[in-house]
Amino acid sequence: MAGVEAKTEVPVEEVHVNGTAKQETSETSTTTTEEASTKSDEQSTTKVVKTAAKGRHAGVGEKTILRNVGLMEYILESSVYPREHEQLKELRLETAKHPWNMMLSPADEARFLQVLLKLMNAKKTMEIGVYTGYSLLATALAIPEDGEIIAMDINRDCLNVGWPSIEKAGVAHKIDFREGPALELLDVILADEKHHDSFDFIFVDADKNNYINYHPKLLQLVKVGGLIAYDNTLWNGTVSMTDAELEEHPKYVRHYKPFIMELNKFLAEDSRIDLSLVSIGDGITLCRRVV
Numbered sequence: 001m002a003g004v005e006a007k008t009e010v011p012v013e014e015v016h017v018n019g020t021a022k023q024e025t026s027e028t029s030t031t032t033t034e035e036a037s038t039k040s041d042e043q044s045t046t047k048v049v050k051t052a053a054k055g056r057h058a059g060v061g062e063k064t065i066l067r068n069v070g071l072m073e074y075i076l077e078s079s080v081y082p083r084e085h086e087q088l089k090e091l092r093l094e095t096a097k098h099p100w101n102m103m104l105s106p107a108d109e110a111r112f113l114q115v116l117l118k119l120m121n122a123k124k125t126m127e128i129g130v131y132t133g134y135s136l137l138a139t140a141l142a143i144p145e146d147g148e149i150i151a152m153d154i155n156r157d158c159l160n161v162g163w164p165s166i167e168k169a170g171v172a173h174k175i176d177f178r179e180g181p182a183l184e185l186l187d188v189i190l191a192d193e194k195h196h197d198s199f200d201f202i203f204v205d206a207d208k209n210n211y212i213n214y215h216p217k218l219l220q221l222v223k224v225g226g227l228i229a230y231d232n233t234l235w236n237g238t239v240s241m242t243d244a245e246l247e248e249h250p251k252y253v254r255h256y257k258p259f260i261m262e263l264n265k266f267l268a269e270d271s272r273i274d275l276s277l278v279s280i281g282d283g284i285t286l287c288r289r290v291v
């Protein structure tokens with residue numbers, strides 16, 4: 001979750017982690033599966049499926065639009081965890097110990113993207129915002145041996161948590177990590193014409209206020225028929241909330257909602273892409289370049 005431009009102003013209750021403003025961990029809502037199951041849907045438009053590291057769902061630590069915790073558990077246990085690579089599981093559990101584990105990419109979303117990458121026969125990819133590298137590792141495992149990922153983040157600190165798992169998985173050679181603000185790094189990449197119209201897939205999970213600024217640059221990089229995927233486009237379910245309902249959410253959620261709303265409207269009107277907003281995880285918008 002990276003690539004933020006320097007000195008982005010955010011509410012005082014937030015902390016910048018890898019370039020993306022996130023709520024301080026002391027204010028992060030953490031519920032066990034049992035506690036979450038006792039709360040009515042009226043109390044929250046999302047369910048946080050989060051358990052201790054010793055639990056059977058250790059390391060989930062993620063927001064999900066799916067409100068039924070039992071159904072979420074079923075999906076994970078029946079079709080996600082049985083196919084999860086050993087090092088992905090290792091990294092997921094390790095990330096569960098991290099103070100900002102709420103930034104972990106949902107395991108079901110990562111699995112979905114892996115299948116999508118294989119269907120596309122994707123080879124050259126990009127990831128903007130990597131955190132500890134769970135989605136990065138998932139991508140590296142899905143693309144061929146000679147595939148490549150240009151990955152970028154505002155700093156490498158969190159990725160260092162996941163790098164041992166990436167190395168053990170034998171896919172570190174596929175990753176070209178670049179440190180710094182994503183807008184600047186994208187300009188460097190665009191300066192080399194060999195990258196124009198060359199990427200099969202680009203995944204963006206970074207500073208929400210800059211998604212709309214990344215878009216024109218990414219359209220120059222992704223090939224016709226390729227995909228750009230923007231994460232968190234349902235933003236804790238707040239996209240359909242009234243102002244009164246939104247007041248119950250942390251400041252960082254309220255702060256970034258307008259940027260997500262602006263992006264969703266902009267993408268829906270962009271004739272250069274075909275798109276689908278998929279209600280998996282916290283919402284992911286798939287944009288297929290058509291011209």
